[in-house]
Amino acid sequence: MRLKRDHHCGQLTEDLRDRIVCINGWVNARRDLGGISFVDVRDRYGIIQVRFGAELPESLLKEVKHLNNEDVVAVRGRIAVRPSDSVNPKIPTGTIELLAEDFALLNKAKPTPFEINKRQTGSEDLRLKYRYLDLRTAELQRNMQIRHHTAQVVRRFLSDKDFMEIETPVLMKSTPEGARDYLVPSRINPGKFYALPQSPQQYKQLLMVAGYDRYFQIVKCFRDEDLRADRQPEFTQIDCEMSFVDEEDVRSIMEVMIAEVFRKVIGVTIPLPLPVLSFHEAMERYGSDKPDLRFDMEICKLDELAAQTDFSVFKTALEQGGVVRALTIPDAADFSRKTMDELTEQVKKYGAKGLAYVKVDKNGLQSGIAKFIPAALVPGLLQHCKAKAGDLICFAADEWETALTSLGALRLMMAKHFGLINKDEYKAVWVTDFPLFEKDPESGRLMARHHPFTSPKTEDLDKLESDPMAVKARAYDMALNGYEIGGGSIRIHNRDLQSRMFKALGIGPEEAQEKFGFLMNAFEYGAPPHGGIAFGFDRLIMVLCGEDSIREVIAFPKTTTAQSPMDGAPSEVDPKQLDELHIRLK
């Protein structure tokens, strides 16, 4: 190759003045002033302005004249300090330029479907189809750099703490207990299928049995469920497991890791130790098991006051074993009827039947359900809800979890509406003491809230059969700015307890042996007490990058219909392939 590079565009400095250097890169912009023209050449490291003067050969200048954005070029020239009135303070190399002496067009580019140097052009759909072009943008290059850096910090940290990085199989046995599995047919074993791991959970527990007492892996996981802005069908976890530990051991080492990531990658200090909230407290105060602590606006408990009102909605909810909770929204008393109707629609998505409210002014309560609240209760209500004139108090009367999640969602909407969230703030918190089980609303059957390998709290062991819904789990989640970025637990390491757990979940001994026998058998050969955690690597990067969508931090993401517009996956396959796999389509 002629004119092979010896420097990167973004690494050129004044120290190199008068040196002859050669750069390769993409045309970021061209400014043709007639006698001279300027071409900004871009590579991964930055942008340098190249000056093509009139003294250059005619043929070369003609070629430069027809350069387009994204053409791939090579330039050899002399580094020169720019005239003082021509400095560009917007770019790091703005005090210098490259005086071209030789030039080669390495490859021509068609006009791009959207503009690389203006990221607001082009729909996301289009950008995904031409992802290799989108990845050239400064925004995605920065995000990929942060992702890379984070992975290196995590590896270094865990390795220094004696964690071993061990790869686990991608083709594994299907255990369809939680999310749907992605299945892979086996050609050699007709009619049989592998599953792609939803997480390496069983393998890492087996590694503990094997004595590898500290394991980690930055690993792809797969879940065939519907997607969201923060959910992809294939995603990456920082998966960790440790032996001879309790909850505090896992949490204390992992919060140091997260703090180190924030310090080294984006220069943010996260004070340690992190606050710890019980699931119950997180729900009661913030209406969420992944609370955003960057702003206050806490929910308040209102059962006793509500019972004294004349409002039938409150009374009915309480009689049916539900609760009444309130959220005071500061300075929202001027919300229109239309706004209130919209908010009502929003909370209904979370199962609330409606949204009762009162507006507070200097004379007391106005509008909404004010007439049902006896005057004698008003001072107490205002004090309890920390409400002042100009505020709006919203009420939810419903089953406990519904009432709180509805107000929790409202709390988030209002924080965004009033701009209460500081984008540069990072508030992490541990949420603990989750219930071990939850009820499937359709079948009424018990389901593991975390997963079936989570250990119950020791003091709740005797309630596993008699009162399972009261059993707490030795589980912990890390929430960061309202995102669940990690979750883990102390695991069951005893065959009998694991059997009791499966039984509680309605999985009989035969089924348990068939599906998880390998793990349960392993427990009989000296399984150490162990526990671990998995962080959503993509979500963590998303927060580090200040992005709202996980697609912005994944090199080649899928759409919300789990497709890849760029390569057309998933696609139909040749009938011959299906035949080899012993598969016939319906």
Add this chain to the structure above:
RNA sequence: GGGGUUGUAGUUCAACUGGUUAGAGCACCGGCCUGUCACGCCGGAAGUUGCGGGUUCGAGUCCCGUCAAUCCCGCCA
């Protein structure tokens, strides 16, 4: 599985209450210009208004269906 939003030139958007030949910036093509850096100036080309149907004298606009993207609920052990 359900609900919301969006879909107009390569691209970002506009087009009033249904009314003339669907406009503008950027990109593209041609020309001018020796200190620009989102260069500037002059000119040009560029459209199945996502797709299919309906209402109407007349549809980018209203209605029905459909497709795609996106956001949310369910779901995500």
